[in-house]
Amino acid sequence: MPKVRTLGVVGLGLIGGSMALDLRKRGFAEVVLGVEAEPVNAEAALNLGLVDEILPLEECARRSDLLVLAVPVGAALAMLPQVLDIFADCEGDKIVIDVCSTKSALVEAVQEHPLRRFYVPTHPMAGTEYSGPWAAQPGLFDGRACIICNKDDSAPEAVKLVEEIYDCLNMRVIPMDAANHDVHTAYVSHISHVTSFALALTVLEKEKDEKHIFDLASGGFSSTVRLAKSNADMWVPILTQNRENVLQVMDTYMEMMGRFRKAVDECDGDAIRELIFQANRIKRILR
Amino acid sequence: MPKVRTLGVVGLGLIGGSMALDLRKRGFAEVVLGVEAEPVNAEAALNLGLVDEILPLEECARRSDLLVLAVPVGAALAMLPQVLDIFADCEGDKIVIDVCSTKSALVEAVQEHPLRRFYVPTHPMAGTEYSGPWAAQPGLFDGRACIICNKDDSAPEAVKLVEEIYDCLNMRVIPMDAANHDVHTAYVSHISHVTSFALALTVLEKEKDEKHIFDLASGGFSSTVRLAKSNADMWVPILTQNRENVLQVMDTYMEMMGRFRKAVDECDGDAIRELIFQANRIKRILR
Numbered sequence: 001m002p003k004v005r006t007l008g009v010v011g012l013g014l015i016g017g018s019m020a021l022d023l024r025k026r027g028f029a030e031v032v033l034g035v036e037a038e039p040v041n042a043e044a045a046l047n048l049g050l051v052d053e054i055l056p057l058e059e060c061a062r063r064s065d066l067l068v069l070a071v072p073v074g075a076a077l078a079m080l081p082q083v084l085d086i087f088a089d090c091e092g093d094k095i096v097i098d099v100c101s102t103k104s105a106l107v108e109a110v111q112e113h114p115l116r117r118f119y120v121p122t123h124p125m126a127g128t129e130y131s132g133p134w135a136a137q138p139g140l141f142d143g144r145a146c147i148i149c150n151k152d153d154s155a156p157e158a159v160k161l162v163e164e165i166y167d168c169l170n171m172r173v174i175p176m177d178a179a180n181h182d183v184h185t186a187y188v189s190h191i192s193h194v195t196s197f198a199l200a201l202t203v204l205e206k207e208k209d210e211k212h213i214f215d216l217a218s219g220g221f222s223s224t225v226r227l228a229k230s231n232a233d234m235w236v237p238i239l240t241q242n243r244e245n246v247l248q249v250m251d252t253y254m255e256m257m258g259r260f261r262k263a264v265d266e267c268d269g270d271a272i273r274e275l276i277f278q279a280n281r282i283k284r285i286l287r
Numbered sequence: 288m289p290k291v292r293t294l295g296v297v298g299l300g301l302i303g304g305s306m307a308l309d310l311r312k313r314g315f316a317e318v319v320l321g322v323e324a325e326p327v328n329a330e331a332a333l334n335l336g337l338v339d340e341i342l343p344l345e346e347c348a349r350r351s352d353l354l355v356l357a358v359p360v361g362a363a364l365a366m367l368p369q370v371l372d373i374f375a376d377c378e379g380d381k382i383v384i385d386v387c388s389t390k391s392a393l394v395e396a397v398q399e400h401p402l403r404r405f406y407v408p409t410h411p412m413a414g415t416e417y418s419g420p421w422a423a424q425p426g427l428f429d430g431r432a433c434i435i436c437n438k439d440d441s442a443p444e445a446v447k448l449v450e451e452i453y454d455c456l457n458m459r460v461i462p463m464d465a466a467n468h469d470v471h472t473a474y475v476s477h478i479s480h481v482t483s484f485a486l487a488l489t490v491l492e493k494e495k496d497e498k499h500i501f502d503l504a505s506g507g508f509s510s511t512v513r514l515a516k517s518n519a520d521m522w523v524p525i526l527t528q529n530r531e532n533v534l535q536v537m538d539t540y541m542e543m544m545g546r547f548r549k550a551v552d553e554c555d556g557d558a559i560r561e562l563i564f565q566a567n568r569i570k571r572i573l574r
Contacts, residue, residue, distance in 0.1 A: 125505045126506070144505075144506075145502055147503070187490050188500060188501065188503045188504045188505065189503070189507060189508055191489065192486065192507050192511040193507070195511060195544075196511055196566075197563055197566040198482075198543040198566075199478065199479065199540065200565075200566040200569035201565055201566050202474070202536060202539045203475060203478075205543075215459075215461055216412055216434070216461075216472060216476070218412045218413065218431075218475065218476050219413070220414065220416070220479050220480065221475045223510040223511070223513055224482060224510070224514060227510070227511060228566045228569045229567060229570050229573065230563070230567075231563075232560045235563055236556045236559045236563070237556075239551050239559055240559065246551055247548065247551060250548050250551070252489045252493070253544075254544055256484075256489050257485045257537065257540075257541055257544070259488075260485055261534065261538075264530055264537070265530070267527050269523045269524075272522070272523045273519045276484055276517070276519040277519055278487075278488055279484040279485075279487040280515065281491055282515045282516065283516050285501040286509055286513065
């Protein structure tokens with residue numbers, strides 16, 4: 001039996017589209033409504049069977065029992081208070097969640113809203129470097145971690161339903177406060193993207209005079225630079241909203257690069273070896 | 288019919304072991320001899336069937352028609368002149384190749400050797416972040432690029448045989464001079480390793496006070512940091528021998544990181560967007 005009659009998904013890209021697919025296929029929702037600003041994406045989402053219907057935000061919010069904001073965090077920041085205002089004008093309890101990669105700004109934006117308790121901030125930690133409805137795929141979330149932030153500020157029944165969503169998506173739920181979330185993701189996600197972007201820029205700079213440089217690109221290079229394909233619409237608001245944490249991690253990172261540079265510059269094999277040994281400890285946490 | 292009767296492989300790790308496997312299985316060589324300094328690795332190489340026999344370097348060089356140096360570049364630098372000296376003392380033509388990631392120092396080390404023409408510098412661009420005989424795998428080289436350096440300094444029949452080796456391994460052969468090779472690999476391989484090491488160090492530094500940080504590590508993080516598992520024995524000599532090129536790429540890279548840092552620090556969305564758009568051009572070269 002479906003947990004909710006009507007699920008609304010705002011933003012039918014990689015994350016929203018993949019959630020829509022699995023939550024319907026696995027029987028969590030009976031009807032899936034979508035909101036999608038890009039006409040091409042909206043048509044694709046219908047053709048791909050991600051949703052039953054595309055609607056404007058307000059109508060979708062009114063008709064959904066549970067609404068998922070799966071848009072870049074800048075857009076989510078504008079929509080979240082609107083959605084709670086629409087809820088205030090509807091009968092019965094409705095719940096809204098977001099799935100954005102930064103959490104503090106969203107939480108702050110509605111901290112004083114009378115319907116704050118019907119909002120649950122979440123972050124399913126899954127994805128690929130692709131975007132748009134074509135990137136949506138079944139099983140994207142299976143086995144990954146999902147963070148739920150500031151649970152005590154949400155209604156217990158709202159938290160319970162949201163935990164059921166992520167249980168249905170086969171995710172491990174980790175509770176965390178929003179500020180901590182933003183520090184942690186700066187370390188294990190945001191910095192990886194910045195280093196990939198910088199690596200791509202470095203090599204593309206060289207390519208200006210060396211057309212054949214990429215003939216040599218090895219598998220190692222491809223995997224290190226893969227995230228540089230990521231979408232600016234998503235990453236500009238993440239990096240600006242999580243500015244302070246990202247800057248702090250970038251500074252630590254550049255300090256580490258500086259240590260490496262010094263060791264290489266001085267041809268100090270022992271120092272390079274020690275840095276590599278230290279870095280090798282990453283083995284115990286990588287699958 | 289085998290192209291050579293006896294192939295000798297010095298260093299039975301990931302690269303040497305994988306070459307030994309495929310060159311025998313695909314009928315390139317009848318007998319495969321090995322040299323391996325680590326007793327544990329030597330025993331494993333025999334048990335895994337990578338080679339028929341383990342011998343000291345001199346005996347292996349004397350008995351082999353074609354010798355592959357698949358050791359870290361520091362060791363190769365010491366062995367290459369020894370091997371050519373041994374060849375000088377043998378009857379019949381023998382050929383030695385190396386498969387190291389930097390080429391200039393090797394080429395310089397034997398530039399004046401009377402048997403220089405029987406040495407062919409090569410670099411099969413394939414690998415994984417694992418090492419040792421257990422990491423050897425069939426098909427490792429299929430479809431990848433292999434660089435052959437300074438062809439004109441080698442005997443034509445030696446170059447022909449070496450091209451046949453890499454044809455047998457299903458590699459695309461790209462000729463290049465050694466100095467150019469070292470510049471290019473600094474850009475498309477060496478810098479990726481340095482940035483991964485630095486990323487691992489950054490996150491491990493944070494982990495000291497945040498034990499659960501890795502619960503959040505996403506697939507993107509794993510792929511960006513994967514190369515940080517790489518072996519110090521291999522990478523210390525690469526980074527020191529290719530010092531000048533590596534430093535130059537590191538400087539460009541740190542300049543790009545600096546541009547990113549400035550844009551994030553100033554919360555300049557347009558500047559971040561422009562940097563990401565530029566970095567996205569990497570799409571046209573990634574598989």
